[in-house]
Amino acid sequence: MLGLKGCLTILTGYAIAVCALFSSRGRNPSLTDWEKLKDQKILNIDSFGLTGHHLLEFFQDNLAFLGFSEGSYHHKHVSLYYDVFKEYILRRASSKKCLPVESAIAKLNKDVNPMPVHSHNDYWRKLPLFEGLAYGARSTEADVWNIDEKILAVGHNEAYLDPVELTLDKLYTDPLLEILDEVNCQDSDSDRKNGVFFNSPETSLFFYIDFKSDDNELTYKLLMQQYLKSLIDSGYLTYYDMKKNEIVWRPVTIVLTGNYPTSLEILDNGNDDGYFESYQRFAFLDAPLLSLEPKYSKLSVVTTVSFNQLMKHCGSDSWKVSLRGHMDSNEVTCAKSLIDDAHALKLKTRIWGAPTWPSNLVKTISHQIVHDLGSDLLNLDDLYMASSLI
Template structure:
């Protein structure tokens, strides 16, 4: 494979060559010429074979050329970088050609293995959804706000929402449907759907939906009927089979967290046989790690606790551990009991809110959370750092 610096050199050389061609014709390049240059440059990226972190770096370093479009530098969604990257990633999906080996998923993580990492506050990233998948993160997260009972906007703070462009469908469910359709276009003769990891198509993406609005029942209704229905209809969501009393795993597993509804009457739309009367429940509750009950073995697939809550329950606190730079043996022994209890109920575990500074402390505690406690999802903002700690 060509090294990253080599790829950049090729791109720069390509741009220079095209510009020289324009000059030789005795005219200035038009907007159409630049559009052609951008399209040709983007199409050549596939030949480099870059995926994962290297692909992200390539786009960031060459954004000026890759993003050129008729003089309009106003981004549509998250940023110009996001728009350009999304256009590249979904080019093959929009072509409707059935070639999974050249799919968006192949571009994102062909040489990346899934890693037990949660993409915390994923919507804050430069490339929501795509950045996490490019690093192989097993879990992602979107905070949703109910806007006038019609739209679920994604964002951390209600004061900075964009209910037109930064919505759950435009950032997450829409792209997920496109890339999943692209790798499930062939008739394999099997009911199993291929997922979002090239090297492990059977691995499910955990998709945490953090309810922020007060009207949680209406938020849930919108979530299921408007945003997840296309994924449900295509068989891409994990569900609880109410007749067989078992979980059927599919490419995306939805976990409700935050201010979510807990009543089965709401979760199943008042039906004994599920929301759509199919004997299936398509959303799972984020169970409280410190207060687990047997019922969560069928209501949940995951359980969560904050690092501070866990340490307090073990007679310590966040500050003590942060100043020390690591958990001591008593803290580890106590915390591990809760992790083990969750595993007995077949729940994956996630601990959020661990120290984020300095780097040595982050690395030490993250290593302990994964290897000493046995927690399943490492909750880190820095995905590249996380990939070095697993």
């Protein structure tokens, strides 16, 4: 983290720049002057070498100064913090320079290793998508509702949707396309694609799309045709190769959850050769860990169970584990056998609903789930805590 001396140096530099504007013009700086100063400040942040949660902390600590021209932002929809941060992260992407080492991904997680964490209800975070990537979370999630049969709005409750600004493309698919284009610009035609983790470009980001609307067929159609098509055309989505009968991993892996369609007639758009007649299936079902079948090795890449369901299956429950402070050897053996069965089908595993308090219990259970059970993903809301636990 920046020390006191470093912060004072930065703020002193900003103060000098502001004073220079006042003295050179002999009047209050205009909006244009403020914009120029803002642009210079944001560009100078690159020289500090901040990444990961250190970059997030810097923006939060200096937001009052970084965002003084807030009239140009749409912060009523997400936040001023989000708008200023997004502008900084995507600035180089818009410059059309091909320099992956200075990309948005380099800014977000250059010194961060991917961690087996699912960013639960990611859209509730101060920085949807970007915060999870900054901490190295291997999985993210967006709840979607189809609005007026043409828009997929993101939100937890239908009463509080914003179909203009808080949409799947504006919060997730468009930024993903930009930052992936940026790190694949040197050889865009290559079959090998770099992903969203600087230290591990081969690691795929699991992107859970939680279907909330009743008409899941329409939601799926909108998802495929309007929101995922550009990522598909660019070769960024993991797919099931229907000819070779194998999974081909790419930078982003789409997992359908919630009220999703399960019929192959819908998933493949009525075609024997896939939705876009390419012999590829680009969306995978969230398989149930406690009732796995061999078919899921073709329909899924990940399987999910709640911690309480898992413990009940093993003759216990989450309350017993919480009171004891850890899973005992019988619980570990039983749960691990289920996860091993999933891995035998080449499925990753995700566990949600583990204890979230107190911190000592969270640390112990999280460590057991990841290291003793071997689960690939764990729901954790506090990403800062997660980065220190796993």
